[in-house]
Amino acid sequence: MPYLQAVVKEALRLHPPGPLVIRPSVTGLCCKPVMRDPYLWEDPAEFKPERFLPASPRSGGQEDEMIKEEVLKYIPFGSGRRGCPGSNLAYLSAGIAIGVMVQCFD
Numbered sequence: 792m793p794y795l796q797a798v799v800k801e802a803l804r805l806h807p808p809g810p811l812v813i814r815p816s817v818t819g820l821c822c823k824p825v826m827r828d829p830y831l832w833e834d835p836a837e838f839k840p841e842r843f844l845p846a847s848p849r850s851g852g853q854e855d856e857m858i859k860e861e862v863l864k865y866i867p868f869g870s871g872r873r874g875c876p877g878s879n880l881a882y883l884s885a886g887i888a889i890g891v892m893v894q895c896f897d
């Protein structure tokens with residue numbers, strides 16, 4: 792369900808549960824401002840899951856560029872070698888939890 796996954800991603804962009812990457816870093820890094828930076832995100836304060844849906848089919852090269860760009864600016868799970876190894880499980884669990892709630896919602 793691509794839209795549900797986009798909702799989960801957008802929620803984590805605006806409200807990362809761990810806003811600080813706790814590893815010591817040379818410059819100091821807090822993921823919340825990065826994920827609300829107006830130079831990186833269009834309408835950064837708006838809840839827009841659509842930003843995580845591909846607008847149109849992309850070529851392999853464009854897809855690679857998009858992934859590279861996202862790795863640098865979308866960091867609720869940190870990034871790089873010490874990034875969160877549980878991110879896929881977290882996306883799945885959050886998607887299932889929200890999906891079940893929405894399905895039961897009257």
Ligand code: HEM
Pocket residue numbers: 807808809811812813814867868869870871872873874875876877878880881
């Ligand atoms: C919404 C859920 C989660 C969030 C937002 C989250 C976020 C993070 C963040 C920000 C880091 C630090 C990454 C860095 O320093 O660059 C991290 C590390 C880690 N996470 Fe998660 N995490 C989540 C779920 C999980 C789950 C479900 C697991 C395991 C099943 C997990 C296992 C780990 C481990 C083992 C590390 C340490 C990795 C290392 O230091 O090499 N996390 N997580």
